[in-house]
Amino acid sequence: MKQKRANTISLSGNMLKLIAMITMIIDHIGGVILETGVMQYQNEAVNNAIMATSWGNLMNTITFMTRMIGRISFPIFCFLIVEGFLHTKNVKKYLLRVGLFAFISQIPFSMALFNTYFDFSYLNVLFTFFIGIIMLIFLRKFEKDYLMQGVIVALSCAFAYLFKTDYDFIGILFIATFYLLRGDKNKILMMLILSVLCIYESKVFLYSAVLSLIPIHFYNGSRGKVNLKYVFYWFYPAHLLVFTLIRIFVCGIPLY
Numbered sequence: 001m002k003q004k005r006a007n008t009i010s011l012s013g014n015m016l017k018l019i020a021m022i023t024m025i026i027d028h029i030g031g032v033i034l035e036t037g038v039m040q041y042q043n044e045a046v047n048n049a050i051m052a053t054s055w056g057n058l059m060n061t062i063t064f065m066t067r068m069i070g071r072i073s074f075p076i077f078c079f080l081i082v083e084g085f086l087h088t089k090n091v092k093k094y095l096l097r098v099g100l101f102a103f104i105s106q107i108p109f110s111m112a113l114f115n116t117y118f119d120f121s122y123l124n125v126l127f128t129f130f131i132g133i134i135m136l137i138f139l140r141k142f143e144k145d146y147l148m149q150g151v152i153v154a155l156s157c158a159f160a161y162l163f164k165t166d167y168d169f170i171g172i173l174f175i176a177t178f179y180l181l182r183g184d185k186n187k188i189l190m191m192l193i194l195s196v197l198c199i200y201e202s203k204v205f206l207y208s209a210v211l212s213l214i215p216i217h218f219y220n221g222s223r224g225k226v227n228l229k230y231v232f233y234w235f236y237p238a239h240l241l242v243f244t245l246i247r248i249f250v251c252g253i254p255l256y
Contacts, residue, residue, distance in 0.1 A: 011215055013083060014224030017232060019215050020076035025239060027070020032112045032243040034063045037251035064205070071202035074125070074167060075194065075212035077232075078174035079219075081129050082182070085136045087223075095133050101233040102126035108240035115255050125166040126236065131159050132175035139179060149180065170201050191217075 011019075038059060088094040102124060109124035110116055135156035142148040153176045157169035165171070174197055181190035195210055202209035247253050 009218045010220040011218045012220060012222045012224035013080065014226060014228050016076050016215055016219060017080060017228055020073040020080070021232065021235060023069055023071075024073040024077075026066050027073060028112070028239065028243055030063045030066025030070065032240070033247055033251070034059065034066065036113075036115075037247035037253050068202075068205040068208045071198075071205050071209040072212045074171070074201070075174055075198060075209055076216060077125070077129075078132070078171060079178050079216050081132055081175055082136065082178040085133060085179070086182075091133075091137060095130065095137070097233065098126055098133060099130045101236070102130050105237040105240070108237045108244060111244040111255060112240040115253065117255065121164065123163055123165045124236075125171070127163065128160055128165040128167050128171040129175075131156055131163075131165065132172055135172065135176065136179055139176070167201070170197060173197055 084094060085091065105124045105126055106120065107117060110119040113119075113122070135152055138152045139149050142152065153172065156176070157172045160168040160172045167174075174194070177190060177193050177197065181187075181193065191213060194213055198209035198212065199207045244255075248255065
């Protein structure tokens, strides 16, 4: 276990996970309930007329703000995936757990994004993490072979892109950066690369993903007092399902 840093602000892994989950919830309120629910109407002409009013402008602004705040979550989750890999006692179980919940989550993910029960044309973020963990296994195996590590990262990016996983190659690059440049001696370089990735990933939302580096900076190396290992795995599909049901019954947007 890492020693706690002597920072005025000190955040455990549990605190980072809660920050990531809260910002993810805000993001999905914007994406699942507002963007594809409240702001959508069956009649296109009515929809366009409403969106041209002050109500439409207000809803656009609120939705943009929720999506902007939501950009903070993903880099933190990538960081936690690497931390989980570094500290897990059984990498195979860790990989299988992420893979299992990736498949479980695909149904509510399809419902939330595509209004259908089964759609594997675009895969949820846990598949990105699954590929990322496989990449980490091989990066550890070729710890001193930098050429081979570069090939592994490139292949992992290609797989994520080809299989159309959420955040695809950008997610893989986040995970690779957190792993390969971990440690205080590479901290400045790591933060520079992460800043570039954050700017690219959130360029549509005023580069807000960069804010995720603040809580990551204050990570103290501890997990926290409560074991929240399985909370995110169940929470991810559950909250997508709840938000979809809200959109169906409150906003009247049916599944197809």
